[in-house]
Amino acid sequence: MSKEASISRTASVTKILSDGEKVPAVVDQKNADGTLAFLELHDEEFRNSPLTDEEDSHMTKKVLVAVISLVSIINTMLYIDKATLSYASILGLYDSTGIGTAEYDDLNSIFYTGYTVGQALNFVLQKVNQRYFLTVTLFVWAILVFCHCAAYNFAGLIFLRLLLGVTESVVVPALEVTMLQFFTPQQRATIQPIFWVSCVGPPNIIAGFIAYGVLYATGTIPPWKIFMIITGGMTLVVTAVCWVWYPADPTTAKFLTTREKYFLIKKVHATSSSSITQTVIKRDQIVECLRDPLSWLFSLAMFLVMLSNNLAYQQNLLYVGLGVSNLGSTLVSVAGAGFSWAYMIFGSVFIYYFPNQSHWATFLGCMPAVASGIAMVTIPWSNKLALLAMLVLAGNTFALAYIVILGWSTAAASGNTKRYVRHLMLMVSYGVSNIISPQLWKGKQGYSDHGTGPRYYAAWTIQIVLSWFGTTVVAFVIHYILKARNKERLAARDDDSVKGVVLVKDPETGKTIEEAVDIANLDLTDLQNKNFIYPL
Numbered sequence: 001m002s003k004e005a006s007i008s009r010t011a012s013v014t015k016i017l018s019d020g021e022k023v024p025a026v027v028d029q030k031n032a033d034g035t036l037a038f039l040e041l042h043d044e045e046f047r048n049s050p051l052t053d054e055e056d057s058h059m060t061k062k063v064l065v066a067v068i069s070l071v072s073i074i075n076t077m078l079y080i081d082k083a084t085l086s087y088a089s090i091l092g093l094y095d096s097t098g099i100g101t102a103e104y105d106d107l108n109s110i111f112y113t114g115y116t117v118g119q120a121l122n123f124v125l126q127k128v129n130q131r132y133f134l135t136v137t138l139f140v141w142a143i144l145v146f147c148h149c150a151a152y153n154f155a156g157l158i159f160l161r162l163l164l165g166v167t168e169s170v171v172v173p174a175l176e177v178t179m180l181q182f183f184t185p186q187q188r189a190t191i192q193p194i195f196w197v198s199c200v201g202p203p204n205i206i207a208g209f210i211a212y213g214v215l216y217a218t219g220t221i222p223p224w225k226i227f228m229i230i231t232g233g234m235t236l237v238v239t240a241v242c243w244v245w246y247p248a249d250p251t252t253a254k255f256l257t258t259r260e261k262y263f264l265i266k267k268v269h270a271t272s273s274s275s276i277t278q279t280v281i282k283r284d285q286i287v288e289c290l291r292d293p294l295s296w297l298f299s300l301a302m303f304l305v306m307l308s309n310n311l312a313y314q315q316n317l318l319y320v321g322l323g324v325s326n327l328g329s330t331l332v333s334v335a336g337a338g339f340s341w342a343y344m345i346f347g348s349v350f351i352y353y354f355p356n357q358s359h360w361a362t363f364l365g366c367m368p369a370v371a372s373g374i375a376m377v378t379i380p381w382s383n384k385l386a387l388l389a390m391l392v393l394a395g396n397t398f399a400l401a402y403i404v405i406l407g408w409s410t411a412a413a414s415g416n417t418k419r420y421v422r423h424l425m426l427m428v429s430y431g432v433s434n435i436i437s438p439q440l441w442k443g444k445q446g447y448s449d450h451g452t453g454p455r456y457y458a459a460w461t462i463q464i465v466l467s468w469f470g471t472t473v474v475a476f477v478i479h480y481i482l483k484a485r486n487k488e489r490l491a492a493r494d495d496d497s498v499k500g501v502v503l504v505k506d507p508e509t510g511k512t513i514e515e516a517v518d519i520a521n522l523d524l525t526d527l528q529n530k531n532f533i534y535p536l
Contacts, residue, residue, distance in 0.1 A: 035265050035276045038251045046262045056267075059260045064191070066255040067182045070246055071175040072195055074138070077238045078171050079203035081145055081164070084231055085111075086313045087211040088148075090320065090329060091224035099154050101317070105438040107154075107161050108313055114165025116431030121170045122424040123281060125177075126416060131252070134174055135243045141167045142235035149225040169431070173423040176410050180419070181249050182264065184271035185411055185535050190352045192407035196399070197344040204337030207231070212330045249277045273532045274414040275523035285417035288525050294481060295422050298409035299429040301362075301474040305402050306433035307440070308369070308467040311395045314441055318391055321454070322384050332392065340396035347400040356536035358408045362475035365400030366468040368393055373464040377457055394463075401471055411535045412482060415525035482534040489530055 051059065085093075089104055099107075125133055144164045151157045179188055179195065210230055214223040247253040250264050268276060289295050315336070319329035351361055372394035379386050409426055413419045440459040526532040 035249065035251055039262065039265060042258060042262045046259055049259075051259075051263050056263070059256070059264060060187075062255055062260070063182050063253075063264065066245075066253070067178065067247075068191060068195060070242070071178055072197075073238055074134070074171065074242065075175060075195065076202045076206070077138075077235050078168060080207050080231055081141065081168070081235065082111075083203055083207045083312075084145065084148070084228060085161070086316055087207055087227060087330070088224035090316050091211060091214060091227055092222045093224045096222050096224065097151060097153055097157060099157070102442065103154050105310075105442060107157055108310060108438040109435045110158050111161040111165040112431045112434035112437075114162040114167075115169045116165075116428055116435065118166035118169025119424045119427045119431065121166075122173055122420045122427075125170050125174055126281060126420045130174055130178065130248045131242070131246045132248075134171070134246055135239060137167060137171060137174075138235060138239040138242055142232050142239060145228055145232035145235060148228045165431075169427065172406075173420070173427060176406065176423065177419070178247070180272075180274075180410060181268070181276045182247075182253075184268060186271070186355065188407060188411055189355060189358075189535060190348060192348075192351070192403055194345070194348050196403040196406075197341050197348075202337075202341070204340070205334050208330045208334035208337065212334075215330070272414075273529060274526075275416055277416065280417075282415070282417040282523075285415045285525055286421050288415075288527055289413070289418045289421040289425070292527065294409075294412060294478065295425055297474055297478050297481070298405060298412075298422065299425045301405045301471050301478070302402075302409075302426045303429040303433045304466050304474065305366075305398060305405060305468075305471040306430050307437055308398055308463040309402075309434055310437035310441060311463070313438070315391065315395050319388070322388055322391070324388070332388070336392040336396045339392060340399060343397055344400060344403070347403070351404075358404050358536060359472075359475040359479035361404045362401045363472050365398050365402070365404065366472045369398040369468045370464055372397075373460050373468065377455060377460045381455070398468055401468075401475075405471070405475070408478075408535065413526055414529055414532050416523055418525045479536055482536055486534050486536070489533060492530065 085104075085107060094100065094104075141164060144160055144167060148157070148160055151160055175195075179191070183191065211223075211227060214226050214230075217223050217226055245254065247255075250256070250261050250268075253261060256264065265276060316329045316333060319332050324332060347361055347364060350364065351357070354360070372390040375390040376387065376394060379390065381387070406426065409422055410419060413422050440462055441456060522529075524532075526534065
C-alpha cells in the first residue's frame with residue numbers, strides 16, 4: 001500500500017512503523033486534533049519536566065475557577081433571559097400587548113421553533129473560533145431582549161421570540177464543548193450538576209428579586225419593560241466579559257501558563273482518549289452518529305424529559321391560580337429556585353461519591369417529580385398549601401435528569417464532528433419537545449371540586465408517564481448498552497490500541513513523515529477508537 005493510500009480516518013487501518021510497531025489508525029495532519037501543533041511546538045521544552053502533584057492541583061483549581069465561572073455566568077444569563085417572558089406575564093405584558101394565555105403559550109412554542117431551526121449553527125460553531133462566536137451571539141441576544149420593549153402586539157412578539165430562539169440555540173452546546181476541552185471525564189461528571197445549578201437556581205432567584213423590585217415601579221414605563229431593560233443590560237455586561245476572557249480552547253486560555261496548557265491537554269487526552277478540537281467537518285462521523293442507536297436513545301430521553309419543561313413557564317401562573325398574589329408568586333419562585341439549587345448540589349455529591357451511576361442520578365431527578373405530579377391530580381383543591389408544596393417539588397427536581405442526560409450524551413461520544421451532530425440531535429429533540437410542551441397546558445382539562453382553578457389533568461398525566469417515568473426507563477436502557485460495550489472493550493484491550501500515526505509533510509523536503517502519537521490526537525469516534533471507555 002502506498003503512503004498516500006494509507007491516509008484514512010478509519011480506526012481499522014493498520015500501519016507498521018519502521019521499527020515494526022503496530023498502530024491501529026493513521027490520519028493526515030489536517031484531520032488530527034487541533035491542539036497537536038501546540039503540543040509538538042512545546043514537546044521538547046516540557047516533556048521531561050512533568051507537573052508535580054502540587055502544580056497539577058494548582059492548575060486544576062485555576063481551571064475550575066476560571067472555566068466554571070465563565071460558563072456558569074453565561075448559562076445563568078441564558079436562563080434569566082428564558083425566564084423573562086414568564087415574569088413579564090405577571091408584570092403587565094398581557095395588558096401592553098393585548099395577548100392572552102393562549103397566545104402566551106404559543107410564544108413559548110415559537111421561541112423553541114427558532115431554537116430548533118438554529119441547531120444548524122452547530123456546524124458553524126465547529127468551524128469558527130468559539131470566543132468570537134459566543135461574543136457575537138451574546139451581543140445579538142442582548143439587543144433582541146432590548147427590542148422586546150418596542151413590541152406592542154402579538155405579531156411583534158412572535159418575530160422577536162423566533163429570532164431569540166435561533167440566537168440562543170447553540171449557546172449550551174458551545175459551553176458543553178468548552179467543558180469537554182478543559183476537564184477529564186471524572187471531573188465533568190462531578191461538575192456537570194454544579195455547572196447546571198447556574199440554570200436552575202440563580203436565574204430564578206435573580207430574576208425573581210428583579211421582578212419583585214420592578215413591581216414597586218411607579219413611573220410611566222410598564223414594569224415588564226423595565227424588567228427587559230435590566231436583563232438586556234446584564235447580558236451586555238456578560239458579552240464584554242466573554243470577549244475579554246473566554247477561551248477558544250486550552251491553547252488560548254489566558255489564565256494558564258504555556259506549561260500548564262501543555263500538560264492540561266496531555267491530561268485530557270490521557271483520560272478521555274478523545275480529541276479536544278477539530279474544525280474539519282467529517283462526513284463519516286456524521287453518518288456514524290446517525291447510525292449509532294445511542295444517539296437516538298439520548299435524543300429520546302431529551303425529548304421525553306423536556307415535555308415537562310413548560311412547567312417552569314406555567315409555575316407563576318399556577319401559583320396565582322392557587323390564590324398567591326403576583327408579588328407572592330415571585331417570592332415563591334425564589335424559594336423554589338433555592339430548593340432546586342440545593343437539590344442539584346445533592347445530585348453533584350451523589351455523582352461524586354457514586355461515579356458511573358448516571359442512570360440512578362436520572363432516577364433521583366425524575367421520581368420526586370412523579371410523586372409530586374401524582375399528588376397534583378389527587379390532592380383536593382381545598383388543600384392549597386399542599387398543592388403549592390407539590391408544585392414547587394415537581395417543578396424543581398426533574399432538571400437533574402436533564403443535566404445528567406445532556407452531559408452523559410456528550411461524554412459518551414468521541415470525534416469532534418460526531419459530538420457536534422449528537423449535540424444537534426439532542427437540541428432538536430429539546431426544541432421539538434418544548435414546542436409541544438406549552439400546548440399540553442391548553443384547554444380546561446378538568447376543574448377543581450369547587451369549580452375554580454383548572455387541574456390540568458392531561459398535562460400532569462403526560463408529564464408523569466412520559467416525561468419523568470419514561471425518561472428513567474430510557475436512561476437504564478442506555479446504561480445497559482454502554483456497560484455491555486465497555487465489557488467487550490476491556491476484554492479485548494491491548495497496549496497497541498493507544499497508539500496512532502499522523503502523516504505530516506516536511507516543509508523542507510516536501511516528503512510525508514510518519515509521526516507516532518497518542519491515539520487521542522487522531523480525532524477518532526468512540527466506535528472507531530476501541531480504547532475509548534464509555535462513562536456510565
